[in-house]
Amino acid sequence: MPLPQLDISGQLVFDQLLHLATFSDDPNPAVTRILFTDQDLNARAYVKQLMTEAGLIVREDTIGNVYGVLEGSDPTAPAVGTGSHCDAIPLAGAFDGTLGVIGGIAALGALRDVGFRPRAPLEVVMFTSEEPTRFGLSCSGSRAMAGALEGDYLATLRDVNGSSYLEAARGAGYGAASLDAMLAGARRTRADLGAFLELHIEQGPALEAEGLQVGLVTAIAAPAALAVRFSGDGGHAGAHLMHLRNDASLAAAEFALAVERIVLATGSEDTVGTVGRWEVSPNAVNSVPREAALEVDVRDVDADRRDGVVAEVLAEAARIAEARRVRLETRVVSQDPPAASGEAPLAALAAAVEHLGLTSRRMVSRAYHDSLFMAQIAPTAMVFIPCRHGYSHRPDEYASPEDIERGVHVLALALAQLAGDAGAEHVEL
């Protein structure tokens, strides 16, 4: 028997996304939702409520990943998962990550509503902190799940208040007796996860520009993050003569322009470099900057080209520091490998797209996603829907109810195929 027609309302998911957006430290349309803050906890409560209303069994792990589970007929079958994140960088929008969580709940709920009973368990996950805002570390939930997060490294991180990750997790009602116990409690393996799908807005302009409804992601670009700190001697802005200065912010200014120049010199549209964080100290109008700490993001679909840019950027930092007589510290915060999509999940998405008669293309994701880490433990693929002007990480980030409905529908049909039917294993669309 083919799968019955699913009842999915893009408008309902859209409305739920806008409600989720109200849990924000900045006034809407801006959304700011930082790991383990009150608003993050409010958002989690709402997500758990939606999971319960969709008939899913809710559970949470030690690092705060939230699961909504639709039980399978075969308790030994590895689960089929979907999901994304609900945290938001300062002054971001309502759709990045959240679509994959709320849309994932809607997909599982729609399957359950038509009486679909999966063979393998179906799970929707809200991952803890895909964004690096609080501890400078992206994807802590999915890294921990994949075993790609070292306790020794995590123990070195502090937020602006000097709190450790474990302290922050405990403050939010998660955590464990030790950091290692927390990481162990979040760990999944290939044995209990059979496939993973993530629904996400494109965060780029291609689908909209080409008038396409869906993007099937074949690979996720390889990101690297660097921390660069220039330190000079500071001084009084009135009395310290120009030729005696070693102004750290001017070294930072030259460096930021060098990052742009080096990236553009690759001639590749797929290479991007950003100095996103600037901290100048003492940051007083009448004081020569003593210290400038920058964080740099370099990404490429080609890992070798990306690594070449990183090397050039670090060399240029050293050259500038010498010329401006400032001290330099650099640190490679992360330099993760790119991820190729799994064949089975990509085929399931493609079959769903064909069944629904949607227009689509295959594409590469330049943005970071939890799927980058899920791909380390299970065949993984992503499905993109268009977002207006390609805008993301901005208050005016937007995806239409119609595009959302199509994305959730594709996700639900692909999940059903991957999980199989309790009676007939193979799901006929």
Next chain:
Amino acid sequence: MPLPQLDISGQLVFDQLLHLATFSDDPNPAVTRILFTDQDLNARAYVKQLMTEAGLIVREDTIGNVYGVLEGSDPTAPAVGTGSHCDAIPLAGAFDGTLGVIGGIAALGALRDVGFRPRAPLEVVMFTSEEPTRFGLSCSGSRAMAGALEGDYLATLRDVNGSSYLEAARGAGYGAASLDAMLAGARRTRADLGAFLELHIEQGPALEAEGLQVGLVTAIAAPAALAVRFSGDGGHAGAHLMHLRNDASLAAAEFALAVERIVLATGSEDTVGTVGRWEVSPNAVNSVPREAALEVDVRDVDADRRDGVVAEVLAEAARIAEARRVRLETRVVSQDPPAASGEAPLAALAAAVEHLGLTSRRMVSRAYHDSLFMAQIAPTAMVFIPCRHGYSHRPDEYASPEDIERGVHVLALALAQLAGDAGAEHVEL
């Protein structure tokens, strides 16, 4: 009868300065003391205690200027004042400003201790907030005293918490029923202030380099402060392609380098320009900067040349904004006139220096001081002592007990001459 030999201990003043430094939001040797914070109030309590111990009458005005008064024999005579500030920008040192307050108390105390009774009242003032840290406005206490602070302008200012100046003043136990009443309560006029002197560290390397003990300030350089804000559209650091970006921080980087270039192009050692404040938003590693707000300080002993630099800097901001397709807002926060020293106070300082047999030179102050505003209502002069390497606004700012003792001695003798003796009007050194 000549003035008896004064008993002044540079070591005692030095020790008091280091004690004052302990009232700091950062660990010593760094000193951070922001207007109307707890540590500012602790510092004020200590200053008032020292005033009382020196036998001075303590009073405070509505904006928080603290006076220590040695009464004169002629109640109609305009007062002779000295003083400076005790606030400190983030991560500053122990001597900027504080020397003129603690040293001023020591000078008045030493005069009183030898039985000197002035004809005109002698006052030492701790001015409220010479530094612009909290509200972006320098010298609020001395501006208010000179009537050089508009209530309408002050009403527009907010600190990072959104508090107004009046609210902050009230929270510290100062203020009045209205902003205008607060300003009126701090106002002094030529009729009640006859002369003003300020003792200060040089904040430059000249005295130390030339092996001189004292500097007599003939003029204070003309400072200007600008606020410059570049705004772009932001975007995701991974997905937003380079050629589509208008990164506000890169416009800011070009601008900061342009300020340096324009200042250096004057060929004048007396011209300085600094981009001291940088605020980048949203300031996340994975987000293209949407906004960069800078504060710029330009100073010169030559007001016309300074104004020329300001005009060029503003023109360059516009050129960069256009080239990088970002929006631009600029504001001239202040553009104060330079101040020439008064003849009588300068002569009194020179006579004191000669009497004590000290080596000295006349010089210009490149740094901002409360004296810039006192000069608007009374003949004013400053005396500088050397500071190590010319360093200021840094934790390693330092003046020796010996230099401090000489500076306080010069100040005391000059104050005595300007106030006159209760019996013989003219003071013989």
